[in-house]
Amino acid sequence: MPLAAMREIILPAQAAGRGIGAFNVIGIEHAEAIVAGAEAAGAPVVLQISENCIAYHGAFAPIARACLAVATSATVPVAVHLDHASGPELVEAAAELGLASVMYDASRLPYASNVGSTAQVARWCHDRGIWVEAELGEIGGKNGLHSPLARTDPDEAARFVAATTVDALAVAVGSSHAMLTRDAVVDLGLIDRIRRAVRVPLVLHGSSGVADGDLVAAIGAGMTKVNIATQLNKVFTAAVRHTLSREPATVDPRSYGSAGREAIASEVTRLLRMLGAGSTSQEVAAGPREPAARTGAQAGGAGEPLSPVE
Ligand SMILES: [Zn+2]
Secondary structure, three states: OOEOOHHHHHHHHHHHOOOEEEEEOOOHHHHHHHHHHHHHHOOOEEEEEEHHHHHHHOOOHHHHHHHHHHHHOOOOOEEEEEEEEOOHHHHHHHHHHOOOEEEEOOOOOOHHHHHHHHHHHHHHHHOOOOEEEEEEOOOEOOOOOOOOOOOOOHHHHHHHHHHHOOOEEEEOOOOEOOOOOOOOOOOHHHHHHHHHHOOOOEEEOOHHHOOHHHHHHHHHHOEEEEEEOHHHHHHHHHHHHHHHHHOOOOOOHHHHHHHHHHHHHHHHHHHHHHHOOOOOOOHHHOOOOOOOOOOOOOOOOOOOOOOOOO
């Protein structure tokens, strides 16, 4: 059950009130580590490739093919997803490469233009069996600035999903991209209101800035897909820095690369267990979700200024 469709992973999780971890890849080490961490947790997982990641590599195909190959040899279901495509060309390139899930982000546009553009992309994708996530109520941090003030209106969200036919919706509820501290205040009441207004799975972006207990509470309130990028970059870079300072004479990237990879894998395992991402055969038939109990928050350490979009 290696390479999986997003719907196979996300719909049972939504029905059961479980979270799904969606982690941003930078290099192949990230993909290997994320899948190793998911295998250790016995949980499905999403590998995400952002437009910024593609810009870093200067090409889409090598990193996409690497992720698809890593997914194909996994022992847990792995979906490979294009994150934050700002134009339809990238969506078409993703389809060409065999990705069956994309996020089309026209949230910077006025509402009517966001609807028109997203509906067009969704139609194109659905003709090809591709899952489409879109965003309403621009989530902060994409330009490197943290604006936790944006909010998605529940009624507008319902109209947006109906008009665009998207399969999942990223909403602004207090989180912000690329935060190095984990103190974003997530509006749980708003998540609950959006969840009641919208049937498709909801996506929390900028989850690295949200403390563990608040992530669990957000899932309890109605979030399903939890996007995490910066948190993995923090643990990766800390492990690499630690190894290089301990072994200053090393020249072999495998010494510090494997340390970074192991740090990501164990953080992914920890996060997926916390999100309740591991599936059981009973869960698909589970009844309506109940709000999860709030657990104690755990703050992350200092991090690195890396890719602003997750
Ligand atoms: Zn995002």
